[in-house]
Amino acid sequence: MKLFRPYLLALPLTQGKALFGLNQDWLFQLADAPAPVKCADDAFPIDLSDKQCLGLSPALYAFDADSCGDACCSSSTCSVWQWCNGDDGDDCGDQSCWVGNIEQETDCQDQKGWLGGFQSELPPPPQPADDCDEDVMPECGQSFNDTAWRTLDIPHDFVVEGTVDQDKGDTSHGYLPVGSAWYRKHFTVSGDVKSELSYLQFEGIMGAIEIYLNGKFLISNPARYTPLRLDVTDLLAFGDDTENVLAVHVDGSDNDAWWYDGAGIYRTASIELLDRVHLANCGVYAPALVAGDIVPETEDSPATAKCQVPATVEIECLEDACEGLEYTLEFELTDGEGEVVTSGSVDTTLSGDDAVTTVAMDLGDVGSMKLWSIAHPSLYALKTSLIGSDGEVLDSSSVNFGCRKAIFDADNGFSLNDVPTKILGVANHQDLPGFGTAVPDSLQEHRVKAMQAFGSNAWRTAHNCPTSALLDATDKLGMLVWDENHHNGQTDEAITLVRRDRNHPSIIIWSICNEALCNADGNGNESPASMVAAQEIIDAYHSIDDKMNRPVSSNQNGWNTADTFLDLVGVDYAVETYDNVKDLIHNKPIISSETASSVSDRSEYINDNDAGIVIGYDTEAPSWGSTAEDAWGGVNVKNGQGILTRDFVSGGFTWTGWDYKGEPTPTSWPSVASHFGIVDSAGFWKDRTFWYKSWFDDEPELYLFPHWNWEEGEEVRMWSFSNYKEVELFVNGVSEGRKGMDVYSHVEWNVTFAAGGVEVRGYENVGDEEVAETFKIKTAGKPTKLRATIMDDVGTEGVGVDGLDIAKVKVEVLDANDVVVPVEEDAITVKFGITDNGVVVGTGNGNNFDHDPDVAMERNVYHGKVMAWIKADRKIVGVGEEIVVSVEAEGLEGDKIAVVVVDTKVRGVGEL
Numbered sequence: 001m002k003l004f005r006p007y008l009l010a011l012p013l014t015q016g017k018a019l020f021g022l023n024q025d026w027l028f029q030l031a032d033a034p035a036p037v038k039c040a041d042d043a044f045p046i047d048l049s050d051k052q053c054l055g056l057s058p059a060l061y062a063f064d065a066d067s068c069g070d071a072c073c074s075s076s077t078c079s080v081w082q083w084c085n086g087d088d089g090d091d092c093g094d095q096s097c098w099v100g101n102i103e104q105e106t107d108c109q110d111q112k113g114w115l116g117g118f119q120s121e122l123p124p125p126p127q128p129a130d131d132c133d134e135d136v137m138p139e140c141g142q143s144f145n146d147t148a149w150r151t152l153d154i155p156h157d158f159v160v161e162g163t164v165d166q167d168k169g170d171t172s173h174g175y176l177p178v179g180s181a182w183y184r185k186h187f188t189v190s191g192d193v194k195s196e197l198s199y200l201q202f203e204g205i206m207g208a209i210e211i212y213l214n215g216k217f218l219i220s221n222p223a224r225y226t227p228l229r230l231d232v233t234d235l236l237a238f239g240d241d242t243e244n245v246l247a248v249h250v251d252g253s254d255n256d257a258w259w260y261d262g263a264g265i266y267r268t269a270s271i272e273l274l275d276r277v278h279l280a281n282c283g284v285y286a287p288a289l290v291a292g293d294i295v296p297e298t299e300d301s302p303a304t305a306k307c308q309v310p311a312t313v314e315i316e317c318l319e320d321a322c323e324g325l326e327y328t329l330e331f332e333l334t335d336g337e338g339e340v341v342t343s344g345s346v347d348t349t350l351s352g353d354d355a356v357t358t359v360a361m362d363l364g365d366v367g368s369m370k371l372w373s374i375a376h377p378s379l380y381a382l383k384t385s386l387i388g389s390d391g392e393v394l395d396s397s398s399v400n401f402g403c404r405k406a407i408f409d410a411d412n413g414f415s416l417n418d419v420p421t422k423i424l425g426v427a428n429h430q431d432l433p434g435f436g437t438a439v440p441d442s443l444q445e446h447r448v449k450a451m452q453a454f455g456s457n458a459w460r461t462a463h464n465c466p467t468s469a470l471l472d473a474t475d476k477l478g479m480l481v482w483d484e485n486h487h488n489g490q491t492d493e494a495i496t497l498v499r500r501d502r503n504h505p506s507i508i509i510w511s512i513c514n515e516a517l518c519n520a521d522g523n524g525n526e527s528p529a530s531m532v533a534a535q536e537i538i539d540a541y542h543s544i545d546d547k548m549n550r551p552v553s554s555n556q557n558g559w560n561t562a563d564t565f566l567d568l569v570g571v572d573y574a575v576e577t578y579d580n581v582k583d584l585i586h587n588k589p590i591i592s593s594e595t596a597s598s599v600s601d602r603s604e605y606i607n608d609n610d611a612g613i614v615i616g617y618d619t620e621a622p623s624w625g626s627t628a629e630d631a632w633g634g635v636n637v638k639n640g641q642g643i644l645t646r647d648f649v650s651g652g653f654t655w656t657g658w659d660y661k662g663e664p665t666p667t668s669w670p671s672v673a674s675h676f677g678i679v680d681s682a683g684f685w686k687d688r689t690f691w692y693k694s695w696f697d698d699e700p701e702l703y704l705f706p707h708w709n710w711e712e713g714e715e716v717r718m719w720s721f722s723n724y725k726e727v728e729l730f731v732n733g734v735s736e737g738r739k740g741m742d743v744y745s746h747v748e749w750n751v752t753f754a755a756g757g758v759e760v761r762g763y764e765n766v767g768d769e770e771v772a773e774t775f776k777i778k779t780a781g782k783p784t785k786l787r788a789t790i791m792d793d794v795g796t797e798g799v800g801v802d803g804l805d806i807a808k809v810k811v812e813v814l815d816a817n818d819v820v821v822p823v824e825e826d827a828i829t830v831k832f833g834i835t836d837n838g839v840v841v842g843t844g845n846g847n848n849f850d851h852d853p854d855v856a857m858e859r860n861v862y863h864g865k866v867m868a869w870i871k872a873d874r875k876i877v878g879v880g881e882e883i884v885v886s887v888e889a890e891g892l893e894g895d896k897i898a899v900v901v902v903d904t905k906v907r908g909v910g911e912l
């Protein structure tokens, strides 16, 4: 029997007889998009001109009224289409197509400018064929010749490999064209592990999909952010000479996201083999509850308290003759050092056929535990083994968990282990440059650490079930989590999420949905059906995670009523309403579920809509948003309402931590990415990042911007973000005045540029003589050379020989005195070179209006910086070798950096 922990299988670790990764050597081919369905002439008998129906979704690929109708005809759940021409005098807004389902045309209101149609009778949904029809679609067949296809490993996102194109792409994908593709995987499963049950698992595939195994149809169109587990017992072939062929068709053009969600098999895959009696998938629940006084944490040691661990495990017996069968469950609880805290066993008798038997583990008195916290994220592991009557281990599982006390209070906000703690959160989508949404599991810690670096302590998984590697990272690194379900009305999706995630101590809030995604039936978020659907998800969260007391919330202002069904009221922007919401809802805790949406670009100091550039001063936000200092500090808000100025607001989530592809705001093309991020998409800090560092973090902070490279005599607006009480600016050694720093705000001066240097001095107290800290900027000279370094420690200790780790190489343009040159007079293109044993996976520069491809061996510098992701070529590299990355640019001295290749035996990856 094989029992191992496959490091990169983010699926829950019910290990059964065997668990194999299915991530390597897929064959891949882009496919033609399916021909669009054309509507019959009489498809929409009811004319909806000059009527607006609410609760519809945008159809991204419709560019006129006809294609808008066709978009509706191609969906079996669409009864209405609406096209807005966007002409002068129209009230409907910009050119756009909206489709969806409404009950009756009288649900729509008069509004000028719309064209549209309604059909009251929906056509029956198409029934998928049982088998692959090779005449129609040869790629799904077992014998299809795919030898000429490209070989790749998953996770994979094929959209990010494209080139932006205003005509072929849409705003949500950052103008990267989205098509469809086939993935095929040939594999054998040894007869030695032949089992009674076999499951095929995908942690996430993005797009409308169809999956075939050995020519048999398995499934189409499941939810795209949710793990998928398919029973393939009757289809999987065993034996070294018998090949299995898995074929997956992915159509990325059908999506419901207004942000970049890529397309492809963008998370990991595996095969799990089980006996008919086994531990149920995600069936171990290990809640840990503080049951005594807490001994507070210190800088060096975690808080401790007596905890109870009322753990349960589900044994599943699929098939007959289960009733009365006897098994033993053995369990072992270990601490973070692997020391056994307690162990025991319980005998159990199965309750019935085709059924689940839930068994309480008697862990007895586990005594005092180290509590999980932001500063000391202490974890424990619970191992469970299912033992047959002859003593054989039939199945086993290991889950990490932690004990902590998380309380939301209507008046006093959030506390963790009895310490009042403001939730200083960031909301994030999933993508990184070069990877799109197929971010390797090994980079999830980097994504979290990059947020902690400016003082954030919480992450909202907007707007979907995250990859579980992210939650492993937040557990390990001490980051609180708002875990978000994608779509209201999909209770099964929420059930999968809560069963999979309930043991993660970092998760403190369950969320039902976000804004438009809370609309369950197309009739609006407040429609009776949407409310019933939301209640169903609340009930699922409460019953499946019935011990950890996690509140259920959502980012939906319409549900913040006096008698709200939410446990935690989520205020979506609307900073100026906190006091009113508190007056309205006395007895429920409140959080700012989404805030800010400030927009800025790194090292840009003008707004230029035509070029897609947003100024970097934290002065810009869309109509619904606010600057960082207003949203968090209430600086220019009525009565100073802000997250940090109101104790009853538990905290908040800035939209967003990282810049992401798509949803370019405030202007679209030529802008191709969001400008909301506190850091840019490559992870470089913007000026605005320092506002967060100053006020999210207790450490002294002093920062001055912009750079000091201007035209002689030019007026420059200098800002300082700092938490010192007073800050003084010097231009070429002459004081421009000392100013008091208002809490949660900034100070600014207008000065005249003269080459040389500029600096700010920070004073701890008003009137201090002594300077506590100085921050200087020098005028940079002409670029002369490149400097390559490992960025953010990603790869400092090397990369794994299995190709799963990534190193992040930062390249900076320097002048002769090693000062980073912050402005490019002409484009500087850095060319990356790499030895055969390594691969440049992709590049990024944080430029939100850059149209060059991410997946390439060269990239333009943006304000002195560019980065690349590097990995080992697992097929040829050896442990101990060095991967050498060289960087060159015309007219500049190049540089080189070596990344060492390390062993990864510890992962125990078993791939088919």
Ligand code: GAL
Residues within 6 Å of the ligand: 514, 515, 594, 597, 622, 625, 655, 663
């Ligand atoms: C919110 C929405 C986000 C994003 C953001 C931009 O309303 O929840 O998904 O669109 O606006 O400001």
